[in-house]
Amino acid sequence: MKMTTAIHLSTKLNALLGPKGWLDDPADVSRFCSDWAGRERATPIGVACPTTTQDVSAVVTACNEHGIAIIPQGGRTGLVLGNIPHSENSIILSLCRMNRISPITAGDFCVETEAGALLGDLHTTLEDTELMFPVHLGSEGSAQIGGLIATNAGGNMAFRFGMMQDQVLGLEVVLPDGRIWDGVRSLIKDNAGFHLRRLFCGSEGRLGIITRATLRLHAAPRNRATAFLAFSDTQAALNFSTHVRLNLGEIVTGMEFITDTVMGMTLSHIPELIFPLEARADTYLLIELSSAVDSLDLTELLENAFVRGYEDQQVLDGVIAQNEAQREALWRLREELPEGQKRDGAQLKHDVSVPVSRIAEFLQTTDAKAKSLNPNLRICAFGHMGDGNIHYNYSSAHAGSTIADASALSRLVYDQIAQFGGSFAAEHGLGHKKTNLADDERSTVERDLMRSLRQALNPENLMNPDVVIN
Numbered sequence: 001m002k003m004t005t006a007i008h009l010s011t012k013l014n015a016l017l018g019p020k021g022w023l024d025d026p027a028d029v030s031r032f033c034s035d036w037a038g039r040e041r042a043t044p045i046g047v048a049c050p051t052t053t054q055d056v057s058a059v060v061t062a063c064n065e066h067g068i069a070i071i072p073q074g075g076r077t078g079l080v081l082g083n084i085p086h087s088e089n090s091i092i093l094s095l096c097r098m099n100r101i102s103p104i105t106a107g108d109f110c111v112e113t114e115a116g117a118l119l120g121d122l123h124t125t126l127e128d129t130e131l132m133f134p135v136h137l138g139s140e141g142s143a144q145i146g147g148l149i150a151t152n153a154g155g156n157m158a159f160r161f162g163m164m165q166d167q168v169l170g171l172e173v174v175l176p177d178g179r180i181w182d183g184v185r186s187l188i189k190d191n192a193g194f195h196l197r198r199l200f201c202g203s204e205g206r207l208g209i210i211t212r213a214t215l216r217l218h219a220a221p222r223n224r225a226t227a228f229l230a231f232s233d234t235q236a237a238l239n240f241s242t243h244v245r246l247n248l249g250e251i252v253t254g255m256e257f258i259t260d261t262v263m264g265m266t267l268s269h270i271p272e273l274i275f276p277l278e279a280r281a282d283t284y285l286l287i288e289l290s291s292a293v294d295s296l297d298l299t300e301l302l303e304n305a306f307v308r309g310y311e312d313q314q315v316l317d318g319v320i321a322q323n324e325a326q327r328e329a330l331w332r333l334r335e336e337l338p339e340g341q342k343r344d345g346a347q348l349k350h351d352v353s354v355p356v357s358r359i360a361e362f363l364q365t366t367d368a369k370a371k372s373l374n375p376n377l378r379i380c381a382f383g384h385m386g387d388g389n390i391h392y393n394y395s396s397a398h399a400g401s402t403i404a405d406a407s408a409l410s411r412l413v414y415d416q417i418a419q420f421g422g423s424f425a426a427e428h429g430l431g432h433k434k435t436n437l438a439d440d441e442r443s444t445v446e447r448d449l450m451r452s453l454r455q456a457l458n459p460e461n462l463m464n465p466d467v468v469i470n
């Protein structure tokens with residue numbers, strides 16, 4: 001990059017955005033250059049933090065004029081390296097100052113927010129209403145609405161309410177040529193042509209910058225029951241979860257599984273966590289029922305399912321939360337799993353999915369093949385029993401040491417995924433990390449379709465280069 005280009009662009013963006021909106025001091029810039037896992041790849045020219053859609057558009061236009069790449073950035077909790085610069089010939093465009101949430105009208109069952117609003121702040125805003133937003137994930141204190149849409153995040157309730165794309169009613173997007181598409185609507189039924197909003201859900205900043213969204217809301221639960229149950233193996237947990245879902249239907253809103261290796265690892269690294277059962281087992285299920293109908297006795301329904309599972313010798317042991325503090329403690333066991341693994345050291349992560357009925361079979365066969373490659377491997381599998389999404393991660397025999405045969409192990413996992421009719425990228429997206437893998441795994445037709453879309457919307461290739469599709 002020519003130094004003069006960087007200086008000209010910096011001067012222009014400083015004049016446009018002011019000293020709070022354009023950061024080029026290395027100490028300020030470095031705060032935006034690493035992701036949640038602490039990974040850093042390149043230092044950009046600077047960080048733009050606009051406060052209006054018009055300013056986002058002006059920044060994009062200025063970067064186009066200078067041939068500089070733009071990395072749209074939310075809360076940097078994305079796990080696939082799409083949220084940080086990989087070249088110095090770039091700027092970061094952070095949505096962190098566009099975080100307003102509009103007042104909510106209960107009867108509309110929707111909310112309009114700017115893209116930089118934190119998911120956690122949206123949940124807090126809704127506490128004073130009778131409404132809820134059905135996306136919950138461990139990163140909600142930092143993840144932004146725009147980032148969640150751009151990655152089409154899933155989370156714990158996706159099997160019941162869908163992924164982020166199912167919550168989006170309307171969007172405003174700054175396109176890679178600087179034009180603004182105002183598609184902010186609050187309609188469920190809107191078949192006026194192609195569903196453009198869907199195009200940007202999961203596009204990972206490759207097709208434009210999401211600046212505003214209208215999101216669907218639902219009646220808030222007045223009533224919840226949460227259980228943590230132990231099983232002798234994952235097949236028994238799967239059988240039980242199927243039974244519960246078939247018998248209790250739409251009131252089942254949480255169905256997470258955890259295998260014992262990752263449970264033990266997390267308990268050892270986060271000592272304040274309390275394991276709620278007397279003995280450890282092979283697999284655990286965290287089940288939650290919830291409903292807006294407060295006369296339903298959910299605890300009794302859950303107890304009945306638990307007793308039946310116990311009598312059928314499917315369930316080994318379990319607890320049901322007696323109050324909100326106990327409920328939160330049970331959910332923390334699930335939500336701290338990524339942090340527990342992070343504290344343990346090197347991990348080889350695979351965010352994959354398989355048809356729900358084949359989760360146990362996938363784990364059994366893949367575990368055995370992986371162990372034959374590397375007998376000392378610790379296999380950390382957990383995920384969303386309701387939708388087949390498995391976080392299938394490997395750690396070495398001892399905390400802190402590197403994982404031998406990493407590329408052979410990942411190849412093995414992705415071959416297994418292909419055999420099981422699964423997805424090699426379930427909910428975290430592709431980012432920089434999986435773009436080459438995706439090139440190998442996709443059919444030619446699928447690859448051509450995606451490339452045509454990228455070419456049509458982002459022909460100069462300056463919007464988040466090398467992410468999703470080249």
Ligand SMILES: Cc1cc2nc3c(=O)[nH]c(=O)nc-3n(C[C@H](O)[C@H](O)[C@H](O)COP(=O)(O)OP(=O)(O)OC[C@H]3O[C@@H](n4cnc5c(N)ncnc54)[C@H](O)[C@@H]3O)c2cc1C
Nearest residue numbers: 074075076077078082144146147148150153154155205210
């Ligand atoms: C502890 C932990 C738990 C997690 N749990 C889950 C989970 O259960 N389910 C799940 O799906 N994910 C999960 N994630 C992954 C992560 O939280 C999600 O990918 C989240 O949606 C990213 O949001 P963000 O604001 O941090 O985006 P970033 O990480 O900043 O960006 C992610 C991608 O989106 C693009 N982007 C960001 N904002 C915009 C925008 N406004 N317009 C266009 N493109 C944009 C970026 O360029 C990048 O490619 C977890 C992560 C952590 C650290």
